Amino acid sequence: MTWSDIVLASLKENKVGFAAYVPDNILTPLIKGVTADADFVAVGGTREDEAVGAASGAYMAGMRAVAMMQTSGFALIANALGSLVVPYQIPVILIISERGVMGEFNIGQTLVARTVRPTLKALGITHHTLTDLSTLHFVLDQSIKQAFTTRAPVAFILSPLLSGGNPAARAQLI
Amino acid sequence: MSNDRASMQILNRTALTRLLVQRLKHDEAVVAGLGNTNADLIAAGHRPQNFYMLGSMGLACPIALGVALAQPKRGVIALEGDGSILMGLGCLATIGNVRPRNLTIVIWDNGIYQITGKQAAATSGATDIVAVARGAGIEQSHWVRDAAHFETLIDRRFDDGGPLLLAVKIDDLPGKGPSARDPVLIRESFMRGLGSGGGKLDL
Numbered sequence: 001m002t003w004s005d006i007v008l009a010s011l012k013e014n015k016v017g018f019a020a021y022v023p024d025n026i027l028t029p030l031i032k033g034v035t036a037d038a039d040f041v042a043v044g045g046t047r048e049d050e051a052v053g054a055a056s057g058a059y060m061a062g063m064r065a066v067a068m069m070q071t072s073g074f075a076l077i078a079n080a081l082g083s084l085v086v087p088y089q090i091p092v093i094l095i096i097s098e099r100g101v102m103g104e105f106n107i108g109q110t111l112v113a114r115t116v117r118p119t120l121k122a123l124g125i126t127h128h129t130l131t132d133l134s135t136l137h138f139v140l141d142q143s144i145k146q147a148f149t150t151r152a153p154v155a156f157i158l159s160p161l162l163s164g165g166n167p168a169a170r171a172q173l174i
Numbered sequence: 175m176s177n178d179r180a181s182m183q184i185l186n187r188t189a190l191t192r193l194l195v196q197r198l199k200h201d202e203a204v205v206a207g208l209g210n211t212n213a214d215l216i217a218a219g220h221r222p223q224n225f226y227m228l229g230s231m232g233l234a235c236p237i238a239l240g241v242a243l244a245q246p247k248r249g250v251i252a253l254e255g256d257g258s259i260l261m262g263l264g265c266l267a268t269i270g271n272v273r274p275r276n277l278t279i280v281i282w283d284n285g286i287y288q289i290t291g292k293q294a295a296a297t298s299g300a301t302d303i304v305a306v307a308r309g310a311g312i313e314q315s316h317w318v319r320d321a322a323h324f325e326t327l328i329d330r331r332f333d334d335g336g337p338l339l340l341a342v343k344i345d346d347l348p349g350k351g352p353s354a355r356d357p358v359l360i361r362e363s364f365m366r367g368l369g370s371g372g373g374k375l376d377l
Contacts, residue, residue: 018244041243043272045236046264053233053265057205057240060225060361061248062370065240083229084237088357 003133003162004029007095010140011066012039014148016093018058018065019043020051022073025166026097026158030068048073049080055092056084064148066093071100071113071157078119081153086123091147094155098129102160105171120155127155130162179302182343183320187211187282188350190321190342191253192218194280194328202249202332203241203368207234207258209289211282213349215253222367226354232261235269235279242274245368249276249332256283256297263306269337270311278332279312279339284346292346307339315339 001009007030011019019034019042021027034040041063045051048069055065069077074096085092100106100113120127126147128139140156147154160166187210195218198204205225206212211234212226225241227234238252259266259281269277285298297303307315318324318340327340354360365371 018240020240043239043243043268045268047262049230049233050236050262050265050268053230053236054240054243054268056233057237057242058244059240060237060365060370061203061241061244061368062365063244080230080233084227084233087228088361090361 002029003136004033006133006136007140008033008037010137010144011093013141014064014144016064016066016144017041018055018063019068020045020054020065021068022046022048022051022070024068024070024073024097025168026163027068027070027095030095047076049077052077052080052085052092056088056090059090059092066095068095070097071116072109074116074119075112081123081125085153086125089151090153091151092153093144093147094153095158096155097158097163098160099166099169102165103171104169106169109169116157125153125155127157129157129159131159133162136162179304179317179343182317184343184345185318185321185324186347187344188214188217188347190324191215193321193325194251195219195221197328198332200249200333201367202251203238203245204251204253205234205238205241207231207254209255210349211253211255211258213351213353215351216354217349217351222363224367225364226360228354228357232258234258235265236262238277238279239265239269239272239274241368242277243272246274246276247333248368249278251278251280251332253280253282256281256285256303257287257295259303260296260301263310266307266310266312270307273337275336276333277337279337281339281341282344283341284344286346288346288348303341304339312337312339315341318342
């Protein structure tokens with residue numbers, strides 16, 4: 001199974017049925033997966049805080065929910081996390097594809113990517129950087145269960161070590 | 175017509191929120207934006223199907239969209255201020271494309287950022303929220319002419335026939351209710367109200 005197959009399977013096994021996302025290259029197989037699968041209600045948002053809001057609403061109405069975005073989009077959601085998800089104890093699953101590291105050509109991406117982990121840390125949101133196919137299912141499955149059991153959000157950062165990175169973002173020396 | 179907005183009667187949010195809540199007979203979910211919008215929802219009488227936002231300005235409609243999609247048989251209403259909806263106009267495009275039949279949006283438009291010092295909002299100038307919403311794909315977007323027109327527009331079932339957006343020109347009077355303060359209690363109460371869990375000691 002590919003990394004994206006394992007992510008989709010882990011969501012489904014844990015009855016995560018609502019997926020809100022903002023498009024991203026690395027996330028393409030996940031977005032295709034959730035939009036094609038009748039087990040998911042999938043909504044593409046125009047901004048990442050909108051996706052987090054929709055996922056929060058869906059959770060409160062009885063559907064386990066995931067919000068998917070790129071690192072640069074994560075930088076838009078500090079307010080949604082700090083004044084909605086965390087204080088209301090809404091266990092939204094966040095999947096963040098990591099740009100800005102390991103061969104990124106775009107300096108804007110490298111800088112904004114550095115805000116992700118400090119923001120998660122400041123808000124006390126558990127996060128795991130996913131790098132390894134062999135432990136991927138265990139980390140996802142157990143952490144998703146923990147999130148819903150303890151009503152706490154969890155963030156998974158998809159490292160290029162796992163995803164192979166975005167070929168369109170690759171730095172090249174001429 | 176949306177280009178008639180200058181001729182709309184100036185109404186009062188407290189009174190209209192009360193009218194709306196009195197109309198709710200089927201445990202409709204109501205998601206209220208922060209500040210005066212949710213103060214007036216509380217003033218109309220707390221219901222377990224109410225969700226009160228304490229922050230995340232601009233997310234009342236996205237939250238309501240999530241509720242509407244997760245519970246397609248329940249009517250869902252988002253109450254939002256003009257300044258708040260201006261923060262996230264993109265959600266109107268999402269809603270205009272997803273087209274949830276059970277979602278109604280009410281925009282309280284006083285043209286100002288009332289609780290931060292009454293600074294002018296874009297809606298006091300060139301920006302017409304009904305025109306924006308129609309352009310975003312929510313064809314059933316209407317300016318409310320007066321209180322009787324509001325009553326006519328909400329005399330409907332909320333679980334079907336949407337999405338619908340009503341924009342109301344309102345005065346600058348503050349909300350009348352207290353503020354809800356405890357986010358965990360708000361969520362627990364809302365989830366119980368929607369029959370989706372919450373708030374039971376497992377003993």
